[in-house]
Amino acid sequence: MADPRTALDTPPAAPSSWKEYVFSAIVVVIITVAGLLLSESYYVSVGLIYLLAIVLLCLRVGRGPVLMAGILSAFVWEYVFIPPHFSFAINSLQDGLLFGIYFVVSLVAGQLTSQIRAQAQDERRREQHATALLHLTRALAEAKTLDDAVFAALRQADELFGAQTSLALTDETRKNLTSHFASSYSLEEKECATVEWVFRNQHTAGRFASNLSDSTSYYLPLVRENATIGVLGVKVPPDHTLTHAQQNLLEAFARQLALSVEREYLRAASEREKLLAESEKLHRALFDSVSHELRTPLAVINASTDSLAGANPKLSGQLVGEIRTAVRRLNRLVGNLLNQSRLESGTLKPRLDWCDAGDIVNAAVESTRDALTGHPLTVAVPEDIPPVRADFALTEQVLANLLLNAANHTPPATPVFLTAGIEPGGQRMFFTVADRGPGFSPAMRGRLFKKFIQDDDSIAAGLGLGLSIVRGFVVAQGGEVIAGENPGGGAMITVYLPHPPPKAATQA
16 A cells, blocks of 8 residues: 555646757657667567657656657658658658658657556545545544644644645634644734635635735634534745645545544533433432422421410420421522532531530530430540631531531430540541441442442431531541541541641741
8 A cells, every 4th residue: 555655745647847848859869879789670660669669658758758758759650761861752652651650650659658657647546645634534523622633633644645734723602712732833913814815714824825825824614513622733935835636635635634523512512402401300309309308398398387376385395396396407508519519519618716525516506406316426536635726618618518517427325426536646636426337338438438339228308418528528637538437336427627826826
């Protein structure tokens, strides 16, 4: 198979040079000198040698030199070799017919042989172009990303045409062009104007083109479905040119590259559609969960309000307590949704200050007292524990969510433990919430802190936001959350927060 790099080495038919005419004349002279060494009776053989030379010259020189050699050899043969010698007179009808036939045969043979040679050159050129397109198509098919495809196509064009290439592609709006990093030369301001013209008008321009021919490069639009998605530029050396066949090959390159770019755009659009579908599915799940979570406390509030209106004083206190419990549950639900929104939007900014660890623990326990009803709670916070530099509200919410998680996912009467202390080495303070429940299932370990994740075996289901918010709040304060198994059975989650010494932190 022909090397595609030789496509530039096979130029189309061009006017013959003076060297080809000189070469043809020399061949006629050599045959003439050789024929003078033969007997006069061999003049017919000399004519056949001339005819053979004309055919062989067709394989070496152009049509003009061949015709010149045919005419020259005919008259030299008649003047020098056909009797009478050194005269254009022909004494016999046989010699006249021989000369006429030779003259016609030499011209026809030269013409036909030149046509065959030109056809062979065209076939070779088409094969080279087809090979180049095959290599390009293979490179585009094997590319895993659009950047890989563009890089492979531009480097192949650089090698094939001995040129530098540039590519500008549209953005998602299909209105603006951006130069691709794989381009082998940068566009100047004047060239950018030419590229913009090509993009708007969908026509070739620049050097070798009829439009904006004062540019230094040749530019082709990448068009798909009557829309321009990019512009390909080719910059050949000043002493080189692009033939019509090479321009056609470049247009084929542009079409293949446009097809690859469009395919990548369609793939990206498909991915976006999938993401939108998943997002829509997630929103539906969220709204279903929210509606389920809101329905229970709202029903409790509604029923308690109706009962409270006609209840005797003995039941009023109990109903009011149920209403307050339902309201706290709603507040926690709405708070979790708002906190998750703050985390995802990046607007969460911790306000770090020196806080008393015991106060944080007491606030978290107080806010979850109703949920912990029926669960024995053991709190162990050393009296001499030093202050921790943290955001009081965020840290309280972290501990409250951990306590709620323990209360909601363990059987009634299951004990819950909350401890705090300083890690050995004094670099971090920890808060640990543990229980004696079933612990974390193997399927939950890898996705424990992801949002909207629920354990199918859990006793109480929710939105699955609590632990996701815990991790977000802790990471925002520079801390770490680690989940594990309670040595006595059950689950254990430990929160670590940085604990620089107060004096060092103040000096910093």
